Structure formats: C-alpha cells, structure tokens
Amino acid sequence: MGIEQNKVILVLVGVSGSGKTTLANALEKTGIPKLVTTTTRPKREGEVEGLDYYFREMTEMSNIAFIENSLYNHYLYGLTVDTVEKGLDFHDVMSVVLDKNGAAALKEVNPFYTKIIYLHISEDEIQKRMEKRGDSLESIQQRLAFARETNEFEAPVETDLTLPVQDVEKSVECILSFIKNGLQ
Secondary structure (H helix, E strand, O other): OOOOOEEEEEEEEEEOOHHHHHHHHHHHHHOEEOEEEEEEEOOOOOOOOOEEEEOOOOOHOOOOOOOEEEOOOOEEEEHHHHHHHHHHHHOOOOEEEEOHHHHHHHHOOOOOEEEEEEEEOOHHHHHHHHHHHHOOOOHHHHHHHHHHHOOOOOOOOOOOOOOOOOHHHHHHHHHHHHHHHHOO
C-alpha cells in the first residue's frame, strides 16, 4: 500500500450504541463510502451481504488476510487487507467502524491516512439508546460490562478527533470540516 497524502480512512470508534454505524451511513450519503468489515456472526434481519458486513463461516476466516480482527461475543469481526486496498484504489476518503484495537492496528499499518474519530458518550446515554433500539436487558448489561472492561468509554491513544455524540448532521459537518482542514 503506497502512501498518498490525499487519501483518508476515517475510523469511527466508540462504545456499542454510540452511533458509529449511523454516522458512517450519514457520511456515505455525502459521498464518503464505508469499508465493509467481515464477521462470522449470523446475518440479522434487514442486513445485506456486502453492505452491512461480509458474512463468513469461521472455517473461511483462516484463508483471509486481515489487517485486524477481534473476537466479540463468540464471533470474529475484522477488516481485510483486500477491502482496504480496493477502497484506496477507488476512493480518496472512506470510513470504517472499528473497535479501539482495530483502529490502532489500522493506524499502525497505514499511519499516514488513518484518522481515528472517537464518539464520546456517557454510560447513561448509551443505556438509554440500547433500550430504545430494543436490546434486551441482558444484552445491555453485557455490552456495558464489556465496554467498562475494555475502556471503551475512553478515547483511543492516537485519536485525531473526539466528537461528543450529538445530532448526526452536526457530527457530519464536524467531520467534513476536519477532512477539509486536514487535507489543505
């Protein structure tokens, strides 16, 4: 992967329920495509192969080159080398939703164009959001415990921009301004 100064991968990081996917979808509407990650978890109702995730069996995962991957709730999630290379071939700016470890791994491999954006939100607000989207109490408790254990309520060390969770349009404006100012 060559270094091109005008390329940017926006890595959206935050605790589950902070709005990472919603923000990535909003950025996509402005012309910033998403890098789609791969997972072994079953497809949920309404999810589309290649749009939400690439859904694979665990046995297939050993044949795929990953920049990073992590085990969460007994399922493997990861960003493939191929996905990043193809994205960089066709786009100047892309977004991807990763956890803190994934963001650090991508930044290590591609430090010149990886920009980590941390979505900051309180634990109380996260719980309200999870309840609103219909998550079970058990699932909420597990996710919050995991977030506390993995320090997801703290920004990654190499964060380039911290955004308070706010109106999606305001977040998009902040990110677009960040990109514009960063590429000049």
